[in-house]
Amino acid sequence: MPEFQRFSYDVLVIGAGGAGLRAAIEAAANGVTVGVVCKSLLGKAHTVMAEGGIAAALANVDDRDNWRVHFADTMRGGQYLNNWRMAELHAKEAPECVRELEAWGALFDRTKDGKILQRNFGGHKYPRLAHVGDRTGLEMIRTLQDHGIHAGMEVHMECTVLSLLLDGNRIAGACGYDREKGRFYVWQAKAVVLATGGIGRAFKITSNSWEYTGDGLALAYRAGAELQDMEFVQFHPTGMVWPISVRGILVTEGVRGEGGVLRNKEGRRFMFDDIPELYKEQTADSEDEGWRYTQGDKAARRPPELLTRDHVARCINREVKAGRGSPHGGVFLDISWIKERLPKSEEHIKRKLPSMYHQFKQLADLDITKEPMEVGPTTHYMMGGVRLDGDSQASTIPGLFAAGEVAAGLHGANRLGGNSLSDLLVFGRRAGRYAAAFAKANGQVGVDETGLQTAAEAALAPFERGSSAENPYQVQYDLQEAMQNLVGIVRTESEMEQALEVIGQLRVRAERVGVGGNCEYNNGWHTAIDLGNLLIVSEAVTRAALLRKESRGAQFREDFPGKDAEWGKHNIIVKRGADGEMHVEKRLLPPMPEELKAVIEEMK
Amino acid sequence: MATPATFRIWRGNSAGGGFQDYSAAVEEGMVVLDAVHHIQAQQAPDLAVRWNCKAGKCGSCSAEINGMPKLMCMTRLSDIDLNEPVTIEPMHTFPVIRDLVTDVSWNFKAKKTIKQFKPRPPDAPDGTWRVQQADVERVQEFRKCIECFLCQDVCHVLREHHKQDEFIGPRLLVHAAALEMHPLDAEDRVSDLRRLHNIGYCNITTCCRQVCPESITITENAIIPLKERVVDRYFDPLKRLFRIL
Numbered sequence: 001m002p003e004f005q006r007f008s009y010d011v012l013v014i015g016a017g018g019a020g021l022r023a024a025i026e027a028a029a030n031g032v033t034v035g036v037v038c039k040s041l042l043g044k045a046h047t048v049m050a051e052g053g054i055a056a057a058l059a060n061v062d063d064r065d066n067w068r069v070h071f072a073d074t075m076r077g078g079q080y081l082n083n084w085r086m087a088e089l090h091a092k093e094a095p096e097c098v099r100e101l102e103a104w105g106a107l108f109d110r111t112k113d114g115k116i117l118q119r120n121f122g123g124h125k126y127p128r129l130a131h132v133g134d135r136t137g138l139e140m141i142r143t144l145q146d147h148g149i150h151a152g153m154e155v156h157m158e159c160t161v162l163s164l165l166l167d168g169n170r171i172a173g174a175c176g177y178d179r180e181k182g183r184f185y186v187w188q189a190k191a192v193v194l195a196t197g198g199i200g201r202a203f204k205i206t207s208n209s210w211e212y213t214g215d216g217l218a219l220a221y222r223a224g225a226e227l228q229d230m231e232f233v234q235f236h237p238t239g240m241v242w243p244i245s246v247r248g249i250l251v252t253e254g255v256r257g258e259g260g261v262l263r264n265k266e267g268r269r270f271m272f273d274d275i276p277e278l279y280k281e282q283t284a285d286s287e288d289e290g291w292r293y294t295q296g297d298k299a300a301r302r303p304p305e306l307l308t309r310d311h312v313a314r315c316i317n318r319e320v321k322a323g324r325g326s327p328h329g330g331v332f333l334d335i336s337w338i339k340e341r342l343p344k345s346e347e348h349i350k351r352k353l354p355s356m357y358h359q360f361k362q363l364a365d366l367d368i369t370k371e372p373m374e375v376g377p378t379t380h381y382m383m384g385g386v387r388l389d390g391d392s393q394a395s396t397i398p399g400l401f402a403a404g405e406v407a408a409g410l411h412g413a414n415r416l417g418g419n420s421l422s423d424l425l426v427f428g429r430r431a432g433r434y435a436a437a438f439a440k441a442n443g444q445v446g447v448d449e450t451g452l453q454t455a456a457e458a459a460l461a462p463f464e465r466g467s468s469a470e471n472p473y474q475v476q477y478d479l480q481e482a483m484q485n486l487v488g489i490v491r492t493e494s495e496m497e498q499a500l501e502v503i504g505q506l507r508v509r510a511e512r513v514g515v516g517g518n519c520e521y522n523n524g525w526h527t528a529i530d531l532g533n534l535l536i537v538s539e540a541v542t543r544a545a546l547l548r549k550e551s552r553g554a555q556f557r558e559d560f561p562g563k564d565a566e567w568g569k570h571n572i573i574v575k576r577g578a579d580g581e582m583h584v585e586k587r588l589l590p591p592m593p594e595e596l597k598a599v600i601e602e603m604k
Numbered sequence: 605m606a607t608p609a610t611f612r613i614w615r616g617n618s619a620g621g622g623f624q625d626y627s628a629a630v631e632e633g634m635v636v637l638d639a640v641h642h643i644q645a646q647q648a649p650d651l652a653v654r655w656n657c658k659a660g661k662c663g664s665c666s667a668e669i670n671g672m673p674k675l676m677c678m679t680r681l682s683d684i685d686l687n688e689p690v691t692i693e694p695m696h697t698f699p700v701i702r703d704l705v706t707d708v709s710w711n712f713k714a715k716k717t718i719k720q721f722k723p724r725p726p727d728a729p730d731g732t733w734r735v736q737q738a739d740v741e742r743v744q745e746f747r748k749c750i751e752c753f754l755c756q757d758v759c760h761v762l763r764e765h766h767k768q769d770e771f772i773g774p775r776l777l778v779h780a781a782a783l784e785m786h787p788l789d790a791e792d793r794v795s796d797l798r799r800l801h802n803i804g805y806c807n808i809t810t811c812c813r814q815v816c817p818e819s820i821t822i823t824e825n826a827i828i829p830l831k832e833r834v835v836d837r838y839f840d841p842l843k844r845l846f847r848i849l
């Protein structure tokens with residue numbers, strides 16, 4: 001019988017990226033005991049990769065900005081499928097959260113009068129992103145980490161959660177194991193905050209690291225929570241495409257915010273050729289106007305490169321498919337051209353985009369101050385996630401909360417760049433606060449010991465099958481290949497039906513995977529365990545995408561290329577049925593209050 | 605064009621271990637971590653390696669490659685002579701967990717001993733501060749640190765003399781410098797640097813600076829100015845005289 005190490009907290013936070021750390025800090029500040037479980041070392045979570053900045057209507061650069069504009073931008077970007085309450089709270093509270101981060105030691109780039117500087121980003125009407133060069137995520141996670149270690153939380157690094165524990169219908173904590181020795185743990189808790197990030201590893205080309213296997217989504221789903229908007233997977237338009245080994249690594253939208261342009265192999269700025277109706281009014285009609293916008297001319301409108309990510313990704317995809325792409329299957333992203341407009345452009349680029357300069361120089365032997373980059377879409381972000389109450393971040397399971405990428409709602413059908421870092425802060429804080437309140441208001445929970453043993457035995461099963469059984473890495477590759485090809489940027493019914501078939505076969509193979517060696521830091525074993533989660537989220541994405549018979553935001557259906565007004569009134573909910581099967585259903589959006597409708601109208 | 609190459613990887617745990625050879629095909633643009641992943645996926649599924657971002661931003665995949673401390677994700681195979689076996693071993697300064705993975709938890713514990721950021725009172729009535737860009741840029745260098753701990757790996761005080769209980773090492777001195785030189789910080793860490801963190805142990809061999817993947821000028825820009833603050837306060841003969849008087 002496997003032994004369990006036991007810990008007990010008021011609030012357990014699963015995940016230690018921006019949302020998890022912010023939630024843990026807030027819960028601790030509310031006077032409860034807090035445990036944090038994370039899959040990697042502290043400070044290594046994917047937040048570290050965020051480059052562009054934190055969207056918040058501080059109005060430091062353009063005083064026309066305020067929460068109402070930010071709210072309207074977020075709703076427009078999400079094609080009005082967003083949880084309007086979350087979009088409202090996010091726009092209102094983001095500035096305060098940025099200032100709070102500064103009070104904890106984060107240093108942002110400054111305006112001439114010494115305030116926090118803000119940069120342009122896709123879909124944001126005014127310069128709105130607080131940033132520091134192109135390493136804002138690192139600044140943010142390090143600030144939260146360094147503040148958090150003194151805030152009174154116990155951190156369990158390099159642990160994977162196997163399942164959420166329930167006491168009746170209420171959450172009771174989680175069980176899992178550590179990488180180091182493969183020891184099993186029980187973290188008993190009155191409230192749990194999921195902050196596990198996304199699902200990028202379900203796809204072959206992704207900007208996400210090995211960690212992003214949809215754990216939080218699968219844990220919540222298996223515990224009976226509802227998931228929402230799973231069809232909306234964001235393909236970031238600019239990932240590296242060459243060399244092959246770095247394919248998918250992110251190239252920040254900040255490159256375009258600073259004046260970078262997209263060209264096809266004929267040298268044409270193809271983004272001017274296709275500007276969606278919703279954005280016509282706000283988009284520049286000449287290259288010169290676009291340039292002036294990036295340099296802060298308030299009278300100019302944004303260049304089409306700064307349209308929303310879903311649209312830019314599709315345009316790039318179209319150029320490549322039409323044979324107008326770059327040599328390695330992408331298009332050209334050029335920031336070096338600004339030398340025609342700016343003196344000392346080389347230094348300017350290095351100062352504004354230091355880590356991009358470094359990344360290309362070191363990994364692709366390319367100097368971005370002199371040559372164009374080759375870029376193409378990469379799986380980046382999951383808009384969908386655990387369905388929540390907008391105010392409290394509470395899921396449909398009492399005591400279970402979620403924040404950050406694992407949560408659904410704020411971004412609707414497409415997320416604007418920069419809205420993710422602010423999401424982590426605003427809703428990490430809310431989730432931490434409400435989880436602490438829940439823990440205070442509710443009594444102790446019990447742990448079901450037989451459930452623990454079942455979870456541990458299932459986790460150890462791959463060792464019994466041994467190294468001659470199915471290879472877990474191969475099953476993962478095959479799943480990534482299938483999702484990439486069949487449920488990617490362009491979707492169609494027959495291909496998605498085929499994907500469901502493949503997922504079914506892979507589920508059988510996943511049951512048969514085996515590993516050799518022992519429990520000590522065994523990457524093969526970890527991969528085997530993550531497979532179950534990847535298969536659940538892949539199926540949820542596919543089923544939701546099949547049901548939504550229209551194209552909207554990140555979902556593009558070749559067989560239903562237009563928007564459908566009826567679908568525009570519905571979210572898709574995914575839930576495990578009593579029969580153990582996955583159920584998908586459409587559900588009407590909650591009605592928006594008149595005053596928010598008025599804000600949207602006013603900003604049109 | 606794939607070229608065959610041999611990778612000599614250290615396998616073992618805290619009880620001991622040794623090198624094992626694997627061959628893998630090397631293609632254009634590959635980094636060391638790619639080769640390790642290929643070997644893991646095809647030949648040694650239980651090979652332990654720690655990694656995350658694979659873009660030089662998280663600092664997880666530190667190892668010693670042909671004897672040099674490096675990030676596996678940023679070391680291109682085209683920069684290495686593939687006619688000889690490429691040796692990959694875990695960082696020596698930290699206890700081995702398994703294969704290429706070491707126990708770096710000491711760094712996290714030691715960091716807690718450094719007094720945290722304490723801002724001066726806000727400059728504006730709305731609770732915000734005014735900072736000049738030049739002041740932000742001055743400490744940027746230190747804040748770039750990705751905590752890969754390669755500098756800790758090569759520090760003699762830690763690697764050869766095992767003074768982990770008395771000395772915090774270059775990474776954490778950089779952290780202290782980032783705080784001390786932060787334009788808003790009002791805390792005083794000089795006494796701790798001298799007595800608790802023993803900054804005097806560092807004899808500025810610059811090994812740490814040479815291995816930093818973020819090119820932070822650790823010794824010249826962080827450690828030496830901190831040493832100067834300690835010297836100014838405690839060893840200035842005039843100030844000493846005043847104290848005696």
